[in-house]
Amino acid sequence: MxxxxxxxxxxxxxxxxxxxxxxxxxxxxxxxxxxxxxxxxxxxxxxxxxxxxxxxxxxxxxxxxxxxxxxxxxxxxxxxxxxxxxxxxxxxxxxxxxxxxxxxxxxxxxxxxxxxxxxxxxxxxxxxxxxxxxxxxxxxxxxxxxxxxxxxxxxxxxxxxxxxxxxxxxxxxxxxxxxxxxxxxxxxxxxxxxxxxxxxxxxxxxxxxxxxxxxxxxxxxxxxxxxDPENYEAYLNREMEILDYKSMMKHKLEEGEKKGREEGREEGREEMLIDNLSNLIKTQSFTVEQALSALQVPKEQWESLKAKLK
Known part of the structure; x- marks a missing residue:
């Protein structure tokens, strides 16, 4: 108690x-x-x-x-x-x-x-x-x-x-x-x-x-x-469980929103990169590889971006 x-x-x-x-x-x-x-x-x-x-x-x-x-x-x-x-x-x-x-x-x-x-x-x-x-x-x-x-x-x-x-x-x-x-x-x-x-x-x-x-x-x-002491303890324990549950759910919601914002920013950056690649290929007659190299895209991302460009 x-x-x-x-x-x-x-x-x-x-x-x-x-x-x-x-x-x-x-x-x-x-x-x-x-x-x-x-x-x-x-x-x-x-x-x-x-x-x-x-x-x-x-x-x-x-x-x-x-x-x-x-x-x-x-x-x-x-x-x-x-x-x-x-x-x-x-x-x-x-x-x-x-x-x-x-x-x-x-x-x-x-x-x-x-x-x-x-x-x-x-x-x-x-x-x-x-x-x-x-x-x-x-x-x-x-x-x-x-x-x-x-x-x-x-x-x-x-x-x-x-x-x-x-x-x-x-x-x-x-x-x-x-x-x-x-x-x-x-x-x-x-x-x-x-x-x-x-x-x-x-x-x-x-x-x-x-x-x-x-x-x-x-x-x-x-x-x-x-x-009644037993009622008192049971009531407070249950209310504290509810507070903990709500706190946990709030934390999960905030984490989800943060992750969503980060994923949104990453998706936005990728869309801009694909637009720039397309522009170089169309206006400068670059090959896909030349465009990727010109924009200094790390080679581990090349295959993924190539698939999306197609």
Missing amino acids: KRINNDIRSQRILSEIEAVGHISTTNDAFAKKLFSHKDILIDFLNAILQRESDNLITDLTYTDTEQHAEYSYEKISRLDICCTLVSGEKIDIEVQVANEPSWIGRSLFYWAKLYTGSLLKGETYDGLKPVICINLLKFNIFENDSKQNPHCTAKICNMDDREPITPLLELHFLELQKFKKKKISEMSRAEKWLAYFSGKLTRGEEDAMQRDLILGKAIDIRNSFMK
Whole structure:
């Protein structure tokens, strides 16, 4: 614990918490703690999946969140929260704060692992149950102007009439950056959960939400989370991992841009050299070798330039 507190990164994180007034609700360690409360998870799922009446989720079972690879070359997928409903449907909730370009592929990979793992040996395909993946994202993956709704749902559909052909695959993408606040009284249940995770609520708005039994409990859990030493350490470790990841990605981006600029300059120099060679050959009737020699081009580059001149 002393090591963490003395780390300059943890000091930065604690300063940000103090400035905002609360921890980040999209931190993995916190999200797992929050959703370990079954009543909160059930309420969240009913809201996001719009379950009502006979379709309402009333109970669930937490399942192993680590999917082991069958072969050594397979990736090992680790799911944040995974549960099975009474109906047999499996639900995976992933919380992600660092932008990852291949996120849709990753979500499909997790879906596939859960889907194929739901069929036991000897069972028929009729026994397969739907798998639903919910991605809670602190970044945007759909940049198209027409996709400004923070909640996007994907299913396998008929391209002619856009109607789903099966309930077996269902992906939900919750892009928290796109969430726009409105009055608490005008928010749907799902919007209130998006407001909670977005961190965009004022103190007064949170006070109004605390009148709700479940949402009030979620706010209380967030406010008391860091008082437990294990939670405190897990939260800071995860936030420091995210800082390191972002720093690494920034460094790679800067290196890529630098390399691109250098390659661009080199390509520009080569194009100018080829133009000069062509000019000498056309206007001075030089042979290719004479032109290369006149421009003092190193002999190790001659064959390459000859090929490009042709």
